Amino acid sequence: MSTVGVRHHQLFIDGAQIDAPDHYEIISPATEQLVCTVAKGTVAHADAAVAAARRAFEEGSWSRKPPHERSQVMRAIADRLGEDSEQLCELEIAANGATLRQAMAFLVGYAAPHFLYFAEQAASYPFESTVATAAYPTASSNRIHRDPIGVCAAIVPWNFPLLLGIWKIGPALAAGNSIVVKTDEKTPLSLLRLAEIAHECGLPKGVLNVVTGDGPEVGAHLASHPDVDKVAFTGSTAVGREIMRLASGTVKRISLELGGKAPAILLDDADLDIAVDGALFGCMLYSGQICESGTRLLVPDALHDEVVERLVARAATIRLGDPADFDTDMGPVVSARQRDRVLGYLDAARRDGARVALGGGAPDGAQFERGFWIEPTILTDVTNDMTVAREEIFGPVLCVLRYSSLEEAVAIANDTPYGLTAGIWSSDPERAIEVAERLRAGTVWINNWHQIDPALPFGGCKQSGLGRELGQGALDEYTEPRHVHVDLTTRLDRHIFDALLSEPPAGR
Numbered sequence: 001m002s003t004v005g006v007r008h009h010q011l012f013i014d015g016a017q018i019d020a021p022d023h024y025e026i027i028s029p030a031t032e033q034l035v036c037t038v039a040k041g042t043v044a045h046a047d048a049a050v051a052a053a054r055r056a057f058e059e060g061s062w063s064r065k066p067p068h069e070r071s072q073v074m075r076a077i078a079d080r081l082g083e084d085s086e087q088l089c090e091l092e093i094a095a096n097g098a099t100l101r102q103a104m105a106f107l108v109g110y111a112a113p114h115f116l117y118f119a120e121q122a123a124s125y126p127f128e129s130t131v132a133t134a135a136y137p138t139a140s141s142n143r144i145h146r147d148p149i150g151v152c153a154a155i156v157p158w159n160f161p162l163l164l165g166i167w168k169i170g171p172a173l174a175a176g177n178s179i180v181v182k183t184d185e186k187t188p189l190s191l192l193r194l195a196e197i198a199h200e201c202g203l204p205k206g207v208l209n210v211v212t213g214d215g216p217e218v219g220a221h222l223a224s225h226p227d228v229d230k231v232a233f234t235g236s237t238a239v240g241r242e243i244m245r246l247a248s249g250t251v252k253r254i255s256l257e258l259g260g261k262a263p264a265i266l267l268d269d270a271d272l273d274i275a276v277d278g279a280l281f282g283c284m285l286y287s288g289q290i291c292e293s294g295t296r297l298l299v300p301d302a303l304h305d306e307v308v309e310r311l312v313a314r315a316a317t318i319r320l321g322d323p324a325d326f327d328t329d330m331g332p333v334v335s336a337r338q339r340d341r342v343l344g345y346l347d348a349a350r351r352d353g354a355r356v357a358l359g360g361g362a363p364d365g366a367q368f369e370r371g372f373w374i375e376p377t378i379l380t381d382v383t384n385d386m387t388v389a390r391e392e393i394f395g396p397v398l399c400v401l402r403y404s405s406l407e408e409a410v411a412i413a414n415d416t417p418y419g420l421t422a423g424i425w426s427s428d429p430e431r432a433i434e435v436a437e438r439l440r441a442g443t444v445w446i447n448n449w450h451q452i453d454p455a456l457p458f459g460g461c462k463q464s465g466l467g468r469e470l471g472q473g474a475l476d477e478y479t480e481p482r483h484v485h486v487d488l489t490t491r492l493d494r495h496i497f498d499a500l501l502s503e504p505p506a507g508r
């Protein structure tokens, strides 16, 4: 493929654009056309980025800046993310195939408010606090300082690169850390732009560095780097396990946001108009390539046929097409590899005895000859032991499972190694909340999906991850508590030293 005439993007290390001998070709998932080229980072680039981050951290131009001043710089960055959202949408969807409406609502639409939340946290977080305690035998004052950890590494996937980057960059910067972000090979553009914006807004050089590079080489190098203090990762559970292993060498702090296989329980009192549209929204937004998507719809026996009929009728109205067209409902999946993976799961479903009620393959039509397309697909007769019910498909594929009692529904819902999100469709909120209490998931949505607020914690139970992003505790993951104890006893005979020294000092 000729790269003549296309824009070339470079890495962002120590406040400067840095090129590399090799490059990635960024391909439009909708047309397979070359969008641009991007410098392909190496282990040496990762080392340079970590060294810059360490130097900046030790220098203190950010790490020791008063938190309210960090907050001001971060507010300026949040403002720019809002102002530049059109350009960021273009960069995001050109590489990952999300539709313009999805990018405006979620992928880029969430970026400025989420960054702003962390800017506000920089100003309000209790970096220093005094704790009243009666536990010590002598009077004391006890302070807790929450210090930045040092150099953080963030490894992000391709589905929500800008936003998932911000979920790590935001709290890291708010707490005074330096950070090196490794983008996914396919989708580096929006985060490279964020690094430029941040520096234009006054972030000192070296504090935020963005490198590209192959995961098993550059990502793994960062995860085991002796001078990296914390690794934050979003991606597959398999790579999450590897990151844990790599980070263990120097006992790094880690936070992991991994896969999901969320159950959506449709209760027998659900408003079916809302539940049917909501179940499709929950599963198929961004072609189903979201870790928190509701991919297993649990339907009571008595409503099964009606619900399936309605799901098929509504899903058949989803318009596939050019992601940049405002009227398009669903774009392609991100890559040929991802398309083939999804098709493989559909083959497995058929072999296992599931029925394809809608879709089930690549769409017909000249428009879909190029690009990586999968039809909106509804599978019925799915049982929870089938591969499609157990593994993350990451495509627009809704699995419908039957249940005959609420006990059975809860058991099926929890019968998964994952625990990121779950959902309930019901017209009785009290009853739904009682069911929610029995579900093992980091987030339970009742009568909605994809509702992620920066003020509320997000993360997984079981093999869906470790730690929580967002919420008031987000900065806890990027700080190290330091307890400073000041003893207030002025008289030796009132001290506790006699636990060892029973003889009074000479002359007393």
Ligand code: NAD
Pocket: 155, 156, 157, 158, 159, 182, 183, 184, 185, 213, 214, 215, 216, 217, 218, 219, 220, 221, 223, 234, 235, 236, 237, 239, 240, 242, 243, 257, 258, 259, 260, 290, 291, 341, 392, 393, 394
């Ligand atoms: P992945 O986990 O392989 O990649 C995510 C990030 O990790 C990328 O930046 C990649 O370069 C990096 N990486 C890969 N191998 C690494 C290693 N050995 N050490 C360090 N970093 C490494 O995900 P994928 O291959 O893009 O997608 C595969 C599947 O993962 C998807 O089909 C989906 O099921 C799941 N996934 C989940 C999420 C999520 O948000 N939880 C996001 C993307 C993919």
